[in-house]
Structures are given as C-alpha cells and as structure tokens.
Amino acid sequence: MEQAPPPQRTAAATGSDADGESVRQDRSTAQNCAIVALLVLLVEITGLTYTMVTPALSEIAAAYRSPDISWIVTAVTLVGAIAFAVCGKLGDIYGKKAIALVCTAVFAVGTALCATAPVLPLLIAGRALQGFGLAVLSLAYGLVRDVLPKRLIPIALGFIGTGMGASAIIGPVISGLLVEPFTFRGIFWFQFGYAIVVGLLVWRFVPESGLRARAGVDWIGASLLGFGALAFLFGVGTIKSAGWLSVPVLGGIGAGVLLIAGWFRYERRAADPLVRIDLLAQRRVGLPLLANACVQFALVGNSMLVPMFVMSAPEGGFGFGATALEVAGFLAASGVSAMVAGPVSGLISRRFGPRAGMTFGASALVTGAALIAFVHDTATAVLLAQLVFGIGIGSASAALPNVLVHAVPADVQGVSGGMLNLVGSFGSSIGSQVLIVLLLLPGAHYTETGFVLAFLATAACGAIALTSALLVGPLRDRE
Incomplete structure (x- = not known):
C-alpha cells in the first residue's frame, strides 16, 4: 500500500525560513536559559498531574465514600493519550506555543472543577480536562527544537527530562504538605495557581515556533480509538459492581473491541494516521511498544497502590497508617532511583546495545514488584522494593x-516516537482500571490479598516487558 507523503513544513507568517532559523534570533545566554526554565516549569504540569494526586487517593475515596477511584487516574491518561497525538499535530499546524497555552488553559479549567467538585463524577470530568496538560510535553520538546540555538537543544531536552523526573520526588512532598491542612482540594488549587502563573510567563517570554506543517488531523481515527478505549475500560471497570456476564460489562467490552477493530481498519488507509499499522506489525517495533505499555501499566499501578497500601490502618493486618507527607518518602525512593537509573541505562545501552538496557530495566521492575507483593511487613521492606522498582x-x-x-529508519522515527507515547498512555489507562478490579476482587473493601494480586499484576507486566526485550531480535547498527 502506498504510504502518504510526510507533512510539509513551511515558514510561518512571521517570516522564518524553511528551516526555522530566523526564529532562532540572537538572544543572550540569560534569555535562552529563561526560555528553557519556563518550558521546564510548564512541562511539570504533566508530572504533577499524577505525583501530587496519587498520595491523596485514599482521602479522595473516603471523601466521596467510594473505594473505586480508578477513573481518577484513567480519565487523565485516556484523554491525555488522544490529546498527546492530536494536539501535537495541531501544534505543527497552528503553532506549538499557542496550542500549549490552550492545553494549559483547559488543564486549569479542569483543575478548578476538581477543586470544587461536590460529587465524584464531576471530579472525574475535571481530571479528564486535566488530561490535556499531558500534551504540553510533546509541544515543549517541539518548541525547544524550533526556537533555541542548535547547540543548546540537547542541553535543554536533558533539563526537561530531568524536570519530569524531579516531579516524582517534589510532587508527593507538596501533596503531603497541602493535604493535612487543606484536604485534597488544596492540591488542585495549588495546581490551578501553578498553571495560571506559569502559563502567563510562557505567553509573555517564550517565542512562538516559526515552523508550520501542511498536514491534516486524523479526527476520525482519534474518535474511534478514544471511544473504543473508553467503552472497553468502562466494561472492565464495572466488572466488580455488575458481574462478569452483565450487560454493562459485555456491552462495554464488546463495543470497545468493535470500535478499536474499526480503528485498525481505518488507520490502514488514512492519509495521515495516528499510528502506522505497517510499523506496528513489525516485531522490532511492535514488541517495544508492547513493552512500553506494560512498563506504564506497572508505573501507574505502583503510584496508585503504594500510597493506598502504606496509608492503610495496621489494625486491618497490613499497612502502616502513614500520613500523606510520609507517603512522599516511599514514592521518593522509587523517584530517586529512577532518576539515577536512567543515565546508567544509557551507559549500558551505549556499551551493549539498547536491548540490554531494556532487559536490565524489565528485570529490575519484575524484582521490585514481586518483592513488595510478597515482603511488605515493614516499612524498610517496602522502601527496598521501591528502590529496586524505581x-x-x-x-x-x-x-x-x-x-x-x-x-x-530515520524517516519514521518521529512517527514511532509518537506511537510509543500513545501506546504507553493506553497502558496506563488499562492499568488503573484493571488494578482496582483486582484490588477489590476479594471483597467490597481493600484487603491484603487484593494488594498482593495487584502488585503481582505489575510484576507480570514487567515479565511481559522482559520477554519482549528478549524476543525483539537484532536492531539496526547494533548487535
């Protein structure tokens, strides 16, 4: 089948040349550093959306008197997956800064809704709007490449990556400090103020990209995939309350499968598809994508389960009765080890090939998840498991x-990178639903058996990622 031509990049009305060099106007080092700093702060929205909220999940569940709070995470990742793909394309067409600010504004509206929501469905709706904040990451990467001098681009991208890792440490601490005096609503008011202030600074001081792409947006593909995933996850999420053979479960899962099958069929002939199905079918692409979905499944699972476990009252036979601030210590353990492990993995990949780094990471993930599943009687044991998991x-x-x-090949690396993020987001969405079902499987309330099942599910995902690494086969220019 003939592939659609790549989108054409043109100069914007601002008069930049075809390579966008004129927008990289002469600036002082201080001005360029300020641009990088503001983009790092803007991208923190993505990380804080998760890391500030997960330590408060138990309090949110208690406030709304519902143990099934999986959609608080699922709504963000599901909307974020579609927004990541669609808003990234809109940024290429209309300007990356403009679309990033629109996403930030939608995020702020959703955050205000979360802060004031009197009932759980409205909170979930607000979290869905917060999902647009996830698209800021790809838009910020694009801005860095378009407006900064080429010599500074690798440094700037590194700072953005480090900032994302730092949110895993800073977010739980801020959350713990706010929850005690202001309840969980204080978290969302902080995020609202943060988004407004940083958004205004970006609007004032960060230049717009001068590049534009003549390309369409795959609205039909995005709709089929989004509604298909929503229907499927709704079916999975109602298993506990409605029963495996109920109409909502079978109808939701069935409708989801049909819509996603239709999406696959449509993407094969779409002029500008969200996902290149021909690439997805290749083992060297499909297996890493599967591995990333499993890694993100495990990541969101750990960030949900650990706070809920350690905050559980020990009178129930498990947990430590930790406060929201004490939860930050457990999550920071995995955050710190993850930040250290990233560069180490890069060295392993450089020396032995990227498949070795992937194998090493998946092996540690399995070990850490299995440790916490079977050895969680003391805070020290949980901290050790978190270090290994990180x-x-x-x-x-x-x-x-x-x-x-x-x-x-080099000409499809941008497409494959987008597919990696899209599949990873859906792995997170599925994880948040499946793990709550497992958590509540033994009874109407959280039990130690439920936590063991859920942690073992994250270990199983690590095992799938490890298997994918071993089966991916030889890679280009390596091994």
Whole structure:
C-alpha cells in the first residue's frame, strides 16, 4: 500500500525560513536559559498531574465514600493519550506555543472543577480536562527544537527530562504538605495557581515556533480509538459492581473491541494516521511498544497502590497508617532511583546495545514488584522494593526510545516516537482500571490479598516487558 507523503513544513507568517532559523534570533545566554526554565516549569504540569494526586487517593475515596477511584487516574491518561497525538499535530499546524497555552488553559479549567467538585463524577470530568496538560510535553520538546540555538537543544531536552523526573520526588512532598491542612482540594488549587502563573510567563517570554506543517488531523481515527478505549475500560471497570456476564460489562467490552477493530481498519488507509499499522506489525517495533505499555501499566499501578497500601490502618493486618507527607518518602525512593537509573541505562545501552538496557530495566521492575507483593511487613521492606522498582522504571523508560531509534529508519522515527507515547498512555489507562478490579476482587473493601494480586499484576507486566526485550531480535547498527 502506498504510504502518504510526510507533512510539509513551511515558514510561518512571521517570516522564518524553511528551516526555522530566523526564529532562532540572537538572544543572550540569560534569555535562552529563561526560555528553557519556563518550558521546564510548564512541562511539570504533566508530572504533577499524577505525583501530587496519587498520595491523596485514599482521602479522595473516603471523601466521596467510594473505594473505586480508578477513573481518577484513567480519565487523565485516556484523554491525555488522544490529546498527546492530536494536539501535537495541531501544534505543527497552528503553532506549538499557542496550542500549549490552550492545553494549559483547559488543564486549569479542569483543575478548578476538581477543586470544587461536590460529587465524584464531576471530579472525574475535571481530571479528564486535566488530561490535556499531558500534551504540553510533546509541544515543549517541539518548541525547544524550533526556537533555541542548535547547540543548546540537547542541553535543554536533558533539563526537561530531568524536570519530569524531579516531579516524582517534589510532587508527593507538596501533596503531603497541602493535604493535612487543606484536604485534597488544596492540591488542585495549588495546581490551578501553578498553571495560571506559569502559563502567563510562557505567553509573555517564550517565542512562538516559526515552523508550520501542511498536514491534516486524523479526527476520525482519534474518535474511534478514544471511544473504543473508553467503552472497553468502562466494561472492565464495572466488572466488580455488575458481574462478569452483565450487560454493562459485555456491552462495554464488546463495543470497545468493535470500535478499536474499526480503528485498525481505518488507520490502514488514512492519509495521515495516528499510528502506522505497517510499523506496528513489525516485531522490532511492535514488541517495544508492547513493552512500553506494560512498563506504564506497572508505573501507574505502583503510584496508585503504594500510597493506598502504606496509608492503610495496621489494625486491618497490613499497612502502616502513614500520613500523606510520609507517603512522599516511599514514592521518593522509587523517584530517586529512577532518576539515577536512567543515565546508567544509557551507559549500558551505549556499551551493549539498547536491548540490554531494556532487559536490565524489565528485570529490575519484575524484582521490585514481586518483592513488595510478597515482603511488605515493614516499612524498610517496602522502601527496598521501591528502590529496586524505581531502577526498573528508570532503566526501561530510558532504554525503550533508544530501542525504537535502532529499530526503524530515520524517516519514521518521529512517527514511532509518537506511537510509543500513545501506546504507553493506553497502558496506563488499562492499568488503573484493571488494578482496582483486582484490588477489590476479594471483597467490597481493600484487603491484603487484593494488594498482593495487584502488585503481582505489575510484576507480570514487567515479565511481559522482559520477554519482549528478549524476543525483539537484532536492531539496526547494533548487535
């Protein structure tokens, strides 16, 4: 089948040349550093959306008197997956800064809704709007490449990556400090103020990209995939309350499968598809994408389960009765080890190939998840498991993009990178639903058995990622 031509990049009305060099006007080092700093702060929206909220999940569940709070995470990742793909394309067409600010504004509206929501469905709707904030990451990367001097681009991208890792440490601490005096609503008011202030600074001081792409947006593909995933996850999420053979479960899962099958069929002939199905079918591409979905499944699972576990009252036979601030210590353990493991994984990939880094990361992920599933009687044991788990997440997350770089030709690396993020977001969405079902499987309330099942599910995902690494086969220019 003939492939659609790549989108054409043109100069914007601002008069930049075809390579966008005129927008890289002469600026002082201080001005360029300020641009990088503001983009790093803007991208923090993505990380804080998760890391500030997960320590408060138990309080949110208690406030709304519902143990099934999976959609608080699922709504963000599901909307974020579609927004990541669609808003990235809109940024190419209309300007990356403009679309990033629109996404920030939608995020702020959703955050205000979360802060004031009187009922759980409205909170979930607000979280869905927050999902647009996830698209800021890809738009910020594009701005860095378009407006900064070429010599500074690698440094700036490194700072953005480090900032994302730092949110895993800073977010839980801020959350713990706010929850005690202001309840969980204080978290969302902080995020609202943060988005407004940083958004205004970006609007004032960060230049717009001068590049534009003549390309369409795959609205039909995005709709089929989004509604298909929503229907499927709705079916999975109602298993506990409605029963395996109920109409909502079978109808939701069935409708989801049909819509996603229709999406596959449509993407094969779409002029500008969200996902290149021909690439997806290749083992060197499909297996790393599967591994990334599993890694993100495990990551979101750990960030949900650990706070809920350690905050559980020990009178129930498990947990430590930790406060929201004490939860930050457990999550920071995995965050710190993940930040350290990323560069280590890069060294392993450079020396032995990216598949070795992916294998190392997946192995550590399995070990850390299995440790916490079977040995969780003391805070020390849980902290050790978190350190090992963080090594796995950091190593695998750093290696997977390199695997794809070595798996595909240069002209489709941008497409494959977008597919990696899209599939990873859906892995997170599925994880948040499946793990809550497992958590509540033994009864109407959280039990130790439920936590063991859920942690074992994250270990199983690590095992699938490890198997994918072993089966991916030889990569281009390596091994």
